Amino acid sequence: MSENIIYGIMSAMPEEIDGVISLIHNPQHKSIAGRTYTSGTINHKNVVVVFSRWGKVAAASTTTTLIDYFKVDKIVFTGIAGAIHDDLNVGDIVVADSCVFHDLDIRPLNERFVVPIINKKFFELNVSESWYLKLVNTFHANNINQIIDENWITVFNLRTVQVVRRSIATGDQFVNSEKMKDDLRINLPVVACVEMEGAAVAQICFEYNIPCSIVRTISDSANNTAAMDFMPFAKYVASSYSVAIVTALLSD
Numbered sequence: 001m002s003e004n005i006i007y008g009i010m011s012a013m014p015e016e017i018d019g020v021i022s023l024i025h026n027p028q029h030k031s032i033a034g035r036t037y038t039s040g041t042i043n044h045k046n047v048v049v050v051f052s053r054w055g056k057v058a059a060a061s062t063t064t065t066l067i068d069y070f071k072v073d074k075i076v077f078t079g080i081a082g083a084i085h086d087d088l089n090v091g092d093i094v095v096a097d098s099c100v101f102h103d104l105d106i107r108p109l110n111e112r113f114v115v116p117i118i119n120k121k122f123f124e125l126n127v128s129e130s131w132y133l134k135l136v137n138t139f140h141a142n143n144i145n146q147i148i149d150e151n152w153i154t155v156f157n158l159r160t161v162q163v164v165r166r167s168i169a170t171g172d173q174f175v176n177s178e179k180m181k182d183d184l185r186i187n188l189p190v191v192a193c194v195e196m197e198g199a200a201v202a203q204i205c206f207e208y209n210i211p212c213s214i215v216r217t218i219s220d221s222a223n224n225t226a227a228m229d230f231m232p233f234a235k236y237v238a239s240s241y242s243v244a245i246v247t248a249l250l251s252d
Helices: 013-019 056-068 127-137 150-156 176-188 198-208 227-249
Strands: 006-011 023-034 035-042 046-053 073-082 093-101 163-170 191-195 212-220
Touching: 006 013, 006 056, 006 227, 013 046, 013 073, 013 227, 035 056, 035 212, 035 227, 046 093, 056 073, 056 198, 073 198, 073 227, 093 127, 093 191, 093 198, 127 163, 127 227, 150 191, 150 227, 176 191, 198 212, 212 227
Parallel strands: 006 046, 006 073, 073 212, 093 163, 163 191
Antiparallel strands: 023 035, 035 046, 073 191, 093 212
């Protein structure tokens, strides 16, 4: 890629993005529609970093601003998600190979989950093999104590971290019941985890023909304990994970 490429880096919560903002050299701030976009460089790479806020509309709006106003060449979204399948544990990382809206249903006008007009169910994402391997190496068991404080490694049992390429589902819902998980497992069996922004970012990038990457860290099991797990993980782990993920992306 050209050295002049501009990366737009987003997260839905301040806890997920504050650490990344602290990495920026020569930061310049611009306020648009209630959001602060911070431009500068990380590892000599041009970046624009922003806290997008929760949900599909907020994510789509922020993505559009990054593309139209800041002329970014690639979007990266980092943040946390709830696991749908039992093979994923808290602290595991899902690099999206596709995204789908799990709350989109206009039957009988169209098939469930399919976006009207563009007629897409899954938005496919091209995952850089080199970046994926960097993430695998970054979160290897021997490296995790360089990323997270030992106390939180113990609390969340983060000593063995998987990095997988799977599909991610998006909806304006906090999934926290086995009934909701069962519906996803039956109707979207390839989906690994659920969150509230990824597919919106992927759709906007698809329509603008801009590449994007969605990387999610599992914070909970999307069950009736999800709310208890979610906030402590976001506060004490998510920011450090986001810093490690972005650093891996922008390393030489």
